Amino acid sequence: MDDHFGSLFECSTNPCHCLCCLAILVITMWTALSVNLVGQYCYLHEFYVPALDLSQNSTSNNTNTINPCLFFDIAFQNVLTDHSVRYGDVNVTFSYGRSEVANYVVPTFYQGQGTTVNAREVVETNGLQWLTAAKAVLNNGSAAVFRVDLVARPRVKLWFWYPRRKRMRVGADVEVDGSGMKMKKEDTRLKSAASKGGIRDFVMFASLLVTLLCLF
Numbered sequence: 001m002d003d004h005f006g007s008l009f010e011c012s013t014n015p016c017h018c019l020c021c022l023a024i025l026v027i028t029m030w031t032a033l034s035v036n037l038v039g040q041y042c043y044l045h046e047f048y049v050p051a052l053d054l055s056q057n058s059t060s061n062n063t064n065t066i067n068p069c070l071f072f073d074i075a076f077q078n079v080l081t082d083h084s085v086r087y088g089d090v091n092v093t094f095s096y097g098r099s100e101v102a103n104y105v106v107p108t109f110y111q112g113q114g115t116t117v118n119a120r121e122v123v124e125t126n127g128l129q130w131l132t133a134a135k136a137v138l139n140n141g142s143a144a145v146f147r148v149d150l151v152a153r154p155r156v157k158l159w160f161w162y163p164r165r166k167r168m169r170v171g172a173d174v175e176v177d178g179s180g181m182k183m184k185k186e187d188t189r190l191k192s193a194a195s196k197g198g199i200r201d202f203v204m205f206a207s208l209l210v211t212l213l214c215l216f
């Protein structure tokens with residue numbers, strides 16, 4: 001038993017072994033932090049379709065009188081209180097049914113620690129079947145369902161610089177009623193189908209395993 005602890009102590013005080021363990025721990029912490037820095041959320045705060053606002057009588061059969069624009073307000077939330085974020089161009093796609101009807105690019109912007117940045121814009125649609133959408137909202141309790149998809153590559157500040165960009169692809173269905181507004185009054189979170197939890201857990205497990213192997 002004494003020989004075991006003696007050899008373990010001798011190994012742990014070996015300069016080369018200590019440097020190796022230190023290097024592995026630094027790489028491990030860097031990897032774990034890089035994977036775990038997921039604190040950017042996107043919410044659809046407002047969504048207004050004037051052509052479906054029945055109070056404005058804009059669903060007339062005369063398509064020349066239809067306002068083809070979509071009004072939207074997307075909130076970018078950074079929940080990381082000690083890391084700022086830089087966004088490149090953010091691509092926003094609007095769809096109705098299975099067809100893309102509008103696209104918009106939110107220009108590059110900087111986001112401070114624990115802050116929210118809003119993109120309030122208007123985009124003109126193209127090829128949207130307004131009569132079909134109008135019929136959907138004319139029935140009481142029914143709604144026209146739009147789709148909002150967002151693709152971005154935010155860069156989270158880690159210590160003194162911004163590492164490589166991480167791809168973020170999120171989206172959500174939005175129901176619009178006869179008021180032209182989205183039916184869900186609270187903010188609609190744009191979600192991703194992919195889960196990063198499994199990757200983060202694997203990195204942490206592998207980090208602990210490598211560290212233990214180096215120590216013993």
